[in-house]
Amino acid sequence: MAELLYRLGRFSSRRPWTVITGWIVALALAAGAFLAFGGALTTSMSIPGTETDRVNSQLTDELDGLGGATATVVFRTDDGSAFTTAQEDEVGDLLDGIAGLDGVEGVVDPFDAASERADREQQLADGEAQLDDAEQQVADGTAQLDAAAAQLDAGQAQLDAAVAQAQADGTYAFAQDQFTAQQASLDENRAQLDAQRAELEAGAAELPDRRAQLEDAQRLVDAAAEIRTVSTDGATATGAVMFEDDLFTLSGEVKAAVAAELDDAGIDGVRVDYSSEIAASIDGLVGPGEIAGVLLALVVLIVLFRALLPAVMPIISSIVGVGVGVAGSLAFSGVVDMSSVTPVLGVMLGLAVGIDYALFIMNRHRRQVLAGMDLRESIALANGTSGNAVVFAGSTVLVALLALNVTGIPFLGVMGTVGAACVLVAVLLAVSFTPAVLGLLGVRIVNRRARASIGHESHARPDLKPMRTGRALLRAALAIVGLLVVAIPALSMRLGLPDGSSEATDSTQYRAYTAVADAFGAGQNGPLLVTVALPEAVDEADVVGVQADLADRLLEEADVVAVAPVGVSEDRDFLAFQVVPVDGPSSESTEQLVHDLRGLSPLPGDVAGLDGDLDLGVAGQASGNIDISEKLAGVLPVYLALVVGLSLVILVLVFRSILVPLVATAGFVLSLFAAFGAVVAIFQWGWLGPVFGVHDPGPVLNFAPIIVMGVLFGLAMDYQLFLVSGMREAYVHGVPARTAVVAGMRNGRAVVTAAAIIMTAVFGGFVFSHLTMVRPLGFGLAIGVLFDAFIVRMLLTPAIMHLLGRAAWWLPKWLDRILPDVDVEGAALERSHPVHGAEAEPGADAGTEAVETEGVGAAGAGAAAPR
Known part of the structure; x- marks a missing residue:
C-alpha cells in the first residue's frame, strides 16, 4: 500500500x-x-418491529386516516383578548385553504371544533332536561291514570251497590237497561285507561335505556373535558393539519407548502405558530x-x-x-x-x-x-x-x-x-x-x-530524556x-x-409548544393513541357504553388528564382513544405512563361488560420515542x-x-x-x-x-x-x-x-x-x-x-x-x-540516533533506518 x-x-x-x-x-x-x-428527508425516526410500529399498522388497517402525521397550528391574539368573529372566520378560511393542498388529508378548525363540542354539551343538557321532563310526564300520567282508575273503581262500586239494591227491592228488571249501559260505559273507560297505562309503561320502560345512554355520553364528555381547542380565556386556539403520509414518508415539499400558507396568513392581531411536524427542515x-x-x-x-x-x-x-x-x-x-x-x-x-x-x-x-x-x-x-x-x-x-x-x-x-x-x-x-x-x-x-533555512542543521532534534x-x-x-x-x-x-421545548426560543416550534403547554397543559403537545381490540363485535347501541367504560378505566391510571374516543372500526371490534398525559412527550412521567398502559394488556373484558380479554396497544410520539x-x-x-x-x-x-x-x-x-x-x-x-x-x-x-x-x-x-x-x-x-x-x-x-x-x-x-x-x-x-x-x-x-x-x-x-x-x-x-x-550527527549515541530523525512515525516522518 x-x-x-x-x-x-x-x-x-x-x-x-x-x-x-x-x-x-x-x-x-x-x-x-x-x-x-x-x-x-424525514425528521422522524422509525424502527420496524417495535410495538409502536405494530399499533400504527393496526390503526392504518382498521381506521383509515389515523395513520398519517398530524401537526399542530397555534393561533394567539397579540393583545391577549378573546378572538373576534372576524378573526375566527379568517382562521377558518386559512385552514380551509390548507385542506386543499396536495398531501393534506384534512384540517381541524379550532372554533368549529369548540362549537361542535359546545353543541354536544348543549344537546346532552337538552337531552337530560327532556329526559327529566319525560320522567315527570310519566309520573304525572301515572298519577292521573291512578286517579282515573280510582274514580272508575268508585263508579264500579256505586254501580254494583245500585244493582244489588235494585235486585233486593225487586226493581232490577225496570232499570236493567240503564244498569247495562252504565256498566258498558265503565268497561269502555277502563279499557281506554288500560291502553293509556300500557302506552305510558312502554314509554317509561325506554327511559332507563335512554338515561343510561345519556349517562354514557356524559361520561365520555367528562373524560375529555380537558381536551380543548380554544383556551378558557379565548385568546389561544389550536388547529390541526392531518397529512396523508406518516412522519417518515412525509415529503418536505408538502411541509413547505403548508408552512408557506401559514407564514403568509397575515391575520390582523393574530400570531400563527406551528409544530415541528411542519417546521422541521434541513435548509x-x-x-x-x-x-x-x-x-x-x-x-x-x-x-x-x-x-x-x-x-x-x-x-x-x-x-x-x-x-x-x-x-x-x-x-x-x-x-x-x-x-x-x-x-x-x-x-x-x-x-x-x-x-x-x-x-x-x-x-x-x-x-x-x-x-x-x-x-x-x-x-x-x-x-x-x-x-x-x-x-x-x-x-x-x-x-x-x-x-x-x-x-x-x-x-x-x-x-x-x-x-x-x-x-x-x-x-x-x-x-x-x-x-x-x-x-x-x-x-x-x-x-x-523558513525557506532560507531549508536543509539547515537547526532542524535537528534535541537530546531526549x-x-x-x-x-x-x-x-x-x-x-x-x-x-x-x-x-x-x-x-x-x-x-x-x-420535543418542541428543546428548539431555539425564537423558533416557531418552541413558541407553539410553550403556547399549548401554557394554555392547555404540556400533555397536549404529545397525546398518546391507545387502541383496544375487542374479543367480538359490539352492537351499535352499545358502542358508547363500551367506550365510556374503557375511558373511565384509562382515567384511573396515574398522570392521565383526559381520554377521548377517536375512532371505531367498521366491524365495531376495534376502538381507538386519545389519551392526554400530564407532562410532555419527553418527560419521565409520560414514559412511565406508556409502560403502565402497555402493562394493562390483556385487560379483562368485564371492565367493559364483555366476555374475553381486551388487547391494548399504545402509539403516538412519546410511545415511538420510548x-x-x-x-x-x-x-x-x-x-x-x-x-x-x-x-x-x-x-x-x-x-x-x-x-x-x-x-x-x-x-x-x-x-x-x-x-x-x-x-x-x-x-x-x-x-x-x-x-x-x-x-x-x-x-x-x-x-x-x-x-x-x-x-x-x-x-x-x-x-x-x-x-x-x-x-x-x-x-x-x-x-x-x-x-x-x-x-x-x-x-x-x-x-x-x-x-x-x-x-x-x-x-x-x-x-x-x-x-x-x-x-x-x-x-x-x-x-x-x-x-x-x-x-x-x-x-x-x-x-x-x-x-x-x-x-x-x-x-x-x-x-x-x-x-x-x-x-x-x-x-x-x-x-x-x-x-x-x-541522519544523526557523528558521535550521537545509539539511544538518540533514531529519534532525532525528522518525522519519526506516522505523525511526522518515519524512523531512520537502524545502523
Missing part, C-alpha cells in the same frame, strides 16, 4: 490539474445526481456556528504552517470532499429512507477528518522540505508514509461507522453508511487531491523566512480520576428524542463490545503488543464515558445551559451515544496511531522503552494537537446548530475528541507506557510469528527513500 501511495503521490504532484479536474468533475456528477434523483446544513468552527480550524492551520496559502488548502480539500460525499449520498435519498440528521453527520465528519487527513500529509511534506528533500520526492514520500497511515486510520473510522449496520436499526445503519462514505471520500482526497495541491504550491509550503516515574504516576492518577469524575452523570443517562430509545439502549452494549474487540485486534496488528492495545482501548472507554457524562450534565441536567443554549433540559438524544461511540472510536485509533507508532519505531530502532515514549510524543504531539483542535472546532461549531438533534451530537463529539486527544493520548497513555517500560511491547512469540506485518507508518518505504539531512 505504501508503495502504491508513493506512486500516486508522485503522479498527482506531476499532473496536478488532471487530478484536480477529476475531483471537480466528481463533485459536479454528485451534485447532478442529487438534483436528478434525490428524494425527501442550511451549515450555519454561523459551523462556519465559525471552520474559521477557527483555519486559524489553527495558519499558526501551524505560518503561511496562509498552505493553511487554506486542507479547508478547500475538505469542502470538496463534503460536496462529493454528501451530495452523492443524498442522490440515493429517493430510494433509501434517510433522516434529516444523516447529511449533517456527513458534513461534520467530512469537514473534520478531511482537514485532519490533509494536514497529516502536508505537515509531513513540510518537515521533509525543511530537511532539504526534493519537492517531488517529498510529496511522494509523504503520501506513501503519512498517507498510508491516513488510509489505515480512515479505515478504522469506516469500520466503526459501517458497524452501525449490525445494530439492526435501519436509520442508524443509513447514517453510519453515509458517514462512512464521506470519510472514504476524505481519505481518497487526502491521498490524491492533497499531493496535487502540494505540487502546485511547490516551495510555498513553507513561508519565506524520559519523564520521571513520579510524574508519570501523578499524570496517570489525575487523568483517570478526572475522567471518572466527569463520567459520573452518565450513570443517570436517559435517552429520548427532543421504543426507539429502548432499542438503541439495548444495542449499545453490543456495539461497544464490537468496537472494543475491533480496537484490540487492530492495535495488536499495528503495534505488535498486548498491553499497548489494552491501554489504548481502556483509554478509549474512559474518554467515551466521560463524553457521555458531559453530555448528560449539559443536555439532561441543564448545567451551563445558557452557554450551550439548553433552556429546557430533557433526555439525551437517543442515537447520540451510539454515533459518538462509533466516531470517537475511529478518531481515538487515529490519534493512538499517529502518536504511539512513533514510540514503537523509536523502540524497535534501539531507543530505550521509556525514552521512546518521549520520542513518539515529541514527533507527533504538534500535529496531533493541531488536528485535535481542528476536529474539536469543527464539531464544536455544530453545538450551536439550528437543528436540535445536531447540537448534542456536535457537543458529544467535540468534548470526546478533547478528552481522548489531550487527556488520554497525550497525558494518560504516555504515563502508562512509561510505567510499563519494556513490558509495553511484549508479545508472545507464537503470536508474533502468525501476525502479518502491516507496516502502517510505511517504514520500509522510508528506508528506501531516506530524508536528506536527517
Whole structure:
C-alpha cells in the first residue's frame, strides 16, 4: 500500500490539474445526481418491529386516516383578548385553504371544533332536561291514570251497590237497561285507561335505556373535558393539519407548502405558530456556528504552517470532499429512507477528518522540505508514509461507522453508511487531491523566512530524556480520576428524542409548544393513541357504553388528564382513544405512563361488560420515542463490545503488543464515558445551559451515544496511531522503552494537537446548530475528541507506557510469528527513500540516533533506518 501511495503521490504532484479536474468533475456528477434523483428527508425516526410500529399498522388497517402525521397550528391574539368573529372566520378560511393542498388529508378548525363540542354539551343538557321532563310526564300520567282508575273503581262500586239494591227491592228488571249501559260505559273507560297505562309503561320502560345512554355520553364528555381547542380565556386556539403520509414518508415539499400558507396568513392581531411536524427542515446544513468552527480550524492551520496559502488548502480539500460525499449520498435519498440528521453527520465528519487527513500529509511534506528533500520526492514520500497511515486510520473510522449496520436499526445503519462514505471520500482526497495541491504550491509550503533555512542543521532534534516515574504516576492518577469524575452523570443517562421545548426560543416550534403547554397543559403537545381490540363485535347501541367504560378505566391510571374516543372500526371490534398525559412527550412521567398502559394488556373484558380479554396497544410520539430509545439502549452494549474487540485486534496488528492495545482501548472507554457524562450534565441536567443554549433540559438524544461511540472510536485509533507508532519505531530502532515514549510524543504531539483542535472546532461549531438533534451530537463529539486527544493520548497513555517500560511491547512469540506485518507508518518505504539531512550527527549515541530523525512515525516522518 505504501508503495502504491508513493506512486500516486508522485503522479498527482506531476499532473496536478488532471487530478484536480477529476475531483471537480466528481463533485459536479454528485451534485447532478442529487438534483436528478434525490428524494425527501424525514425528521422522524422509525424502527420496524417495535410495538409502536405494530399499533400504527393496526390503526392504518382498521381506521383509515389515523395513520398519517398530524401537526399542530397555534393561533394567539397579540393583545391577549378573546378572538373576534372576524378573526375566527379568517382562521377558518386559512385552514380551509390548507385542506386543499396536495398531501393534506384534512384540517381541524379550532372554533368549529369548540362549537361542535359546545353543541354536544348543549344537546346532552337538552337531552337530560327532556329526559327529566319525560320522567315527570310519566309520573304525572301515572298519577292521573291512578286517579282515573280510582274514580272508575268508585263508579264500579256505586254501580254494583245500585244493582244489588235494585235486585233486593225487586226493581232490577225496570232499570236493567240503564244498569247495562252504565256498566258498558265503565268497561269502555277502563279499557281506554288500560291502553293509556300500557302506552305510558312502554314509554317509561325506554327511559332507563335512554338515561343510561345519556349517562354514557356524559361520561365520555367528562373524560375529555380537558381536551380543548380554544383556551378558557379565548385568546389561544389550536388547529390541526392531518397529512396523508406518516412522519417518515412525509415529503418536505408538502411541509413547505403548508408552512408557506401559514407564514403568509397575515391575520390582523393574530400570531400563527406551528409544530415541528411542519417546521422541521434541513435548509442550511451549515450555519454561523459551523462556519465559525471552520474559521477557527483555519486559524489553527495558519499558526501551524505560518503561511496562509498552505493553511487554506486542507479547508478547500475538505469542502470538496463534503460536496462529493454528501451530495452523492443524498442522490440515493429517493430510494433509501434517510433522516434529516444523516447529511449533517456527513458534513461534520467530512469537514473534520478531511482537514485532519490533509494536514497529516502536508505537515509531513513540510518537515521533509525543511530537511532539504526534493519537492517531488517529498510529496511522494509523504503520501506513501503519512498517507498510508491516513488510509489505515480512515479505515478504522469506516469500520466503526459501517458497524452501525449490525445494530439492526435501519436509520442508524443509513447514517453510519453515509458517514462512512464521506470519510472514504476524505481519505481518497487526502491521498490524491492533497499531493496535487502540494505540487502546485511547490516551495510555498513553507513561508519565506523558513525557506532560507531549508536543509539547515537547526532542524535537528534535541537530546531526549524520559519523564520521571513520579510524574508519570501523578499524570496517570489525575487523568483517570478526572475522567471518572466527569463520567459520573452518565450513570443517570436517559435517552429520548427532543420535543418542541428543546428548539431555539425564537423558533416557531418552541413558541407553539410553550403556547399549548401554557394554555392547555404540556400533555397536549404529545397525546398518546391507545387502541383496544375487542374479543367480538359490539352492537351499535352499545358502542358508547363500551367506550365510556374503557375511558373511565384509562382515567384511573396515574398522570392521565383526559381520554377521548377517536375512532371505531367498521366491524365495531376495534376502538381507538386519545389519551392526554400530564407532562410532555419527553418527560419521565409520560414514559412511565406508556409502560403502565402497555402493562394493562390483556385487560379483562368485564371492565367493559364483555366476555374475553381486551388487547391494548399504545402509539403516538412519546410511545415511538420510548421504543426507539429502548432499542438503541439495548444495542449499545453490543456495539461497544464490537468496537472494543475491533480496537484490540487492530492495535495488536499495528503495534505488535498486548498491553499497548489494552491501554489504548481502556483509554478509549474512559474518554467515551466521560463524553457521555458531559453530555448528560449539559443536555439532561441543564448545567451551563445558557452557554450551550439548553433552556429546557430533557433526555439525551437517543442515537447520540451510539454515533459518538462509533466516531470517537475511529478518531481515538487515529490519534493512538499517529502518536504511539512513533514510540514503537523509536523502540524497535534501539531507543530505550521509556525514552521512546518521549520520542513518539515529541514527533507527533504538534500535529496531533493541531488536528485535535481542528476536529474539536469543527464539531464544536455544530453545538450551536439550528437543528436540535445536531447540537448534542456536535457537543458529544467535540468534548470526546478533547478528552481522548489531550487527556488520554497525550497525558494518560504516555504515563502508562512509561510505567510499563519494556513490558509495553511484549508479545508472545507464537503470536508474533502468525501476525502479518502491516507496516502502517510505511517504514520500509522510508528506508528506501531516506530524508536528506536527517541522519544523526557523528558521535550521537545509539539511544538518540533514531529519534532525532525528522518525522519519526506516522505523525511526522518515519524512523531512520537502524545502523
